[in-house]
Amino acid sequence: MSVAVEAKNLVKDFGSVTALDGLNFTIKEGEIFGLIGLNGAGKTTALRITSTLLLPTSGTVTVFGHDVVDEAAEVRNMISYLPEEAGAYKNLSGLEYLKFMASFRTNDKAAIGKLVDAASEISGLGDRLKDKVKGYSKGMKRRLLVARALMTKPKLAILDEPNSGLDVLHSVHVRTIIKRYAQEHKVTILLSSHNMLEVEYLCDRVALVNKGKVVAQGSPDELKKKFNAVNLEEVFGEVVGFA
């Protein structure tokens, strides 16, 4: 299997704050890969660099062999990014929003229609898609945005806390969809989460991030075995020493 994403010695300083301090990870094509860690560990920063939004202070990230700094345009063609805190245009309807987003991928009306159909199926929002986004609940909005990110079946989907702030019902829906898209459409997924149990269920492999560094890496089973723990929360406790 080929390499989808490779981050090498990634460092990012915001003034005096060092958000990433030599981060390394590799994702194989078709994998669901999770960055897990406490708030402030640097997960969002790593995802934003991978999505071409921020420039690394030093180090590199490549997406399917393309450098995120030097070949940003190529990278943007392959990825789909769901920010941690994201919104949709509130004066557009859900459908109008999806159509707007789809039109950047193709100019063909029929193809746009197909993307929008796929998205409305993913979102499971049905007729509510005709309403203005203004009236959506937080969960509905997140489902719309996840659908937007996955509808194009990108080579790499970068999902920052895909389940943040969702109740169980919405969470389960989103989780199922992510898993299905990775399997059925060979979408590689890079996600972040601070919910270790969710990650354990969802991810093929994880990297534990602490203070801008990867402190442990492997499949959930490998990690549990290695640290003799019942779940990833315990693994994390062992590694960063809060248990």
Next chain:
Amino acid sequence: MLNDLMNIILKEIKELVRDPKVLLPMIIIPLVMFPLMGFAIQTSMETAQQSIGETSIALIDQDEGSFALSLQAFMTANNFSVTHLDNISVEDALLQVQDSNLSSLIIIPSGFSVNITKGKTADITVYTPFRGGGIAESTRSSTVNTLLNIFESGILDQRIREGFPESNATQILNPIKSEDKSIVKGKSADVSPDVLFGLMLSQTTIMPVGMITLLIFAMQLAATAVASEKEEKTLETLLTLPINRTMILAGKLTGSIIVALVGAVAYLIGFSYYMNSFMGISSNITIDLAAIGLAPSLASYIILGVSLFMALLSALALAISLSVFAEDVRGAQALVGPLSILFVVPMIFTMFTNINALPFPLSIILLAIPFTHPMLAANVSFTGNYVGAIGGIAYMAIFTIIVLYVAAKLFGTEKILTAKLKFQRRIKNIPRD
């Protein structure tokens, strides 16, 4: 490429037009408020005029001489209805008039006719009840005075003709008449310079005020266009899409321009309706500007149009660049707001002086402000300074290109995301306790 641009422009327009914060000031104020104001003024003016047509007054004639009688006849001849209150005291008459809808009470004291005959000043008293009825009421009382003045000049005319059979009052009272003409572009023009200055002033005030309204409105729109993406957390997604970021910027600019122009048209329609509601009433002096070579030529219209458009572009570019540093819509509007000083200062100077004639550093400073140039261009048909106006357009074009370049640079880097955070942190550093 072009499809992406169209897609963004369409979305911008949809978002702006559906936003009540944009829609209300753009549609409600010009298209509803202006006409309503105009309507209110028009109707009250009309009521005032109607009530003039049916002036009815009360009269106490204590003189009963020949001039008292001819004054009454004169009033009746001019459609005044006259009620005689000869048999009651003045106090009772005042009470009666106050409670009626009579416009005035006229008292002709005894000796009125005798005094006029002797060539002395004859007294007459006009009481006007104060009922708080606004313009209509004051118009009615002035109608009575006007009528008395006409009657007075009739007497004067008669007197003068007794001494100078070939003259009349106007000629005797104005033994010298000077005729005011102007020299316009080296030729005589049959119009006084005061009128021309007044005309120019009305252009240098009305034009800039309209212009400033449009520019400020457009800048607020453009600032909102970027800042609302941040506020609604849609910017990050937009920036990771496979589109050229310059296209995003161009789409936002174009969307704001289109909406601002629609707003401008709405303002023009509303404003011209508002102005028209006065036109029917005030006697407007029309001057044939074409005959004296001051009519705005097609060239001057084109120059003004281009100049205005360039000013609009540079204002939008400036607003967008600044709004990159704001974290939300309110922040962006606060950042852009102070820029209105760049409109107001040139406006004041163009209103009161000729900018090119100001002392050296001041004139350069004013000419460096791009928004001075459309105001100068508004007067190009008066000043004839076409070269200056075209130079101004070129200057604004260069200014816009530089600002747009900076904006595109900001858009192209991570600054657009991190600039906001720096702004935030600076605020956080202010001690709160």
